[in-house]
Amino acid sequence: EVQLVESGGGWVKPGESLRLPCVVAGLTFRDAWMSWVRQAPGQGLEWVGRIKSKGGGGTTDYAAPVRGRFTISRDDSKNTVFLQMDSLKTDDTGVYYCTHITQEPAVMGHWGQGTLVTVSA
């Protein structure tokens, strides 16, 4: 069974940073493409970005609202993908889901339970 477990959510002030790890089990992580999706309170889903496997080039892509502020990375030795969020804004508030891309380019067949990030003064 594939399991994705996010952590690291919490309350931060605008302009601050936060790092979300997601530990993955039940699949060959080094071959996995991973992504992050967020959901503001009462709103729809918003794709944040993805990271390809090293065999797939290891490159990253980001949605326009977070490009230049957020960074996705991975540690294949720890089966973990990270979302580094800098210069946080109040609009970044929401539940952040770690997801496993099961079909290219970004179809997400496995989801974590989500972690809540609140950005407020």
Added chain:
Amino acid sequence: QSVLTQPPSASGTPGQRVTISCSGSSSNIGSNAVNWYQQLPGMAPKLLIDINNRRPSGVPDRFSGSKSGTSASLAISGLQSEDEADYSCAAWDDSLNAYVFGAGTKVTVL
């Protein structure tokens, strides 16, 4: 404002057929496959229809997807109470180089 357009709500009685539309453009639905996700209340989303218009294991066959031009739709045949959820369409957008979602449609079983 979402790149893909969905109606905010849809409803039906048990056993009815409900259809949810998703409208996009030539850079997303017009040139890439559409996927659908279901989000039950208080839960994480789940993939409902994949890139080949197939249902992942465990998804009932009453759910089906279709696409024509720059629009797509999800049909729920034989609506059941457990289908009450939010449904979101999504597709890769070649111009944005990003995966884009619709705002979601809340399905209510009357």
